[in-house]
Amino acid sequence: VGIHTLRHGSAFDQRGLPIEPEFGPRCGTVEEFLDRARPNIVVEITTLNPATGEPAISHIRAAFARSMHVITANKGPIVEFRFESIVMDGAPVFNLVRNNLPGCKIRGFTGVVNSTTNVVIQALENGRTLAEGIAEAQRIGVAEADAGYDIEGWDAAAKAAALANVLMNARLTPLDVDRKGIARLTPEKVAGLKKQGKRVRLVARARMVGEAVKLRVRAEVLDDTDILASVRGTSNILVLDTDLMGKVGTVELSPGVEQTAYGIFSDLVDIAKTL
């Protein structure tokens, strides 16, 4: 629907350009071009300044800012992107697969990856109310000011989608997750289950159904000897189901804010190694 060149000017046709398009005057800026062409996908093939990565980086940024997909033939802008902290602070999850599980295919995962619901469920186990549990999670700094995202399972759903997209080549959003939070749990229900040797945890699960990845976030009733049930307070666990290495995972016990900072630091070191 649009071509923008240095020498020939710019061409537009919302119905699709012909093989030999008619060029008009060149748009003053790439932004102006993108706003007029309004493409779904931007193909970026400018010549490269390898020292700065420009002008490709600015072009790609302008496209991303407009929610356009980008294909580039430029090596310059291929910058590193790291996000180890987003699931379990600095505990290796993405790095576990990338660095330590070469050749493994991830077939699914099971995790307790939301600290707020863990703290709240522990409060319920001790006979306190949901509101008291949330207040405690906020006091120790793991819950957002609006804890609704945690309680309703949105935080766990976002993490599950990120894990599925990166580790299982899925293309899912938190909205695609079969999600139910813990708002309906009561101290009575949790205490009753505890007496039967059962515990509740908000569990995120991924599995393959045919070629599709299915994600689910649920308050699950677990045997209290289950390793998922053993994760309390701010502790987290993620177990990956792999083809070659069986079930293998990472645990993080009682992390604080320093462990998120460490995740960012470890990403920094990782990128520094590639420079």
Place this chain on the structure above:
Amino acid sequence: VGIHTLRHGSAFDQRGLPIEPEFGPRCGTVEEFLDRARPNIVVEITTLNPATGEPAISHIRAAFARSMHVITANKGPIVEFRFESIVMDGAPVFNLVRNNLPGCKIRGFTGVVNSTTNVVIQALENGRTLAEGIAEAQRIGVAEADAGYDIEGWDAAAKAAALANVLMNARLTPLDVDRKGIARLTPEKVAGLKKQGKRVRLVARARMVGEAVKLRVRAEVLDDTDILASVRGTSNILVLDTDLMGKVGTVELSPGVEQTAYGIFSDLVDIAKTL
């Protein structure tokens, strides 16, 4: 106490050689030289064939075969050595620290790293005898023909020493581990503890006492909601106590012999990357 050269011959003096030693005829082989000089430390500074790493590699092997320490100025023989499988099959333990915890100091660790004792304790929990538990561990292929090394805690002690030496710069052998096995456990004792909500696991622990690393292997009585107690059958767990990343670790659930093979494969890939 000895110098061996290509051009000047060989010189020996058990009391220590002078600055200008007197050289005699050259020894026929490096082995002959080492056996006569009997040094504690061999300094290897031959000129290098970078294609083969020789003669340095043969010299170093001859020294190691005689339990002599080696210092080399040769890049050729610096081969890679990988041993990820020795503790938890292919579940990353050494690779966790090496690849994913940059800048972290390991201050200690806690682990359930011996599958045979896990299987045996589970048999005891179910009212069977130690001998029956051992037979089952042998049947599923996790126990050695002589399961004594597992039952007496030697396997866990060897793993603890390896972890401490590599991850904490210790220099310990299994003999340095404060070690007690599970031979004295009975079904009655284990069942009694189970009724009280307790479970027994053979736990390996490392901690710093001043500058020294102290290692302990013990059948510990744990709360049955403890994450260490949640590890059953052939499953293993190792939690590292780090300065920057807090308590972080690896779990491996119900591995089989394929997971040991995978550990060797992942080491192969790792070395291939350095070539």
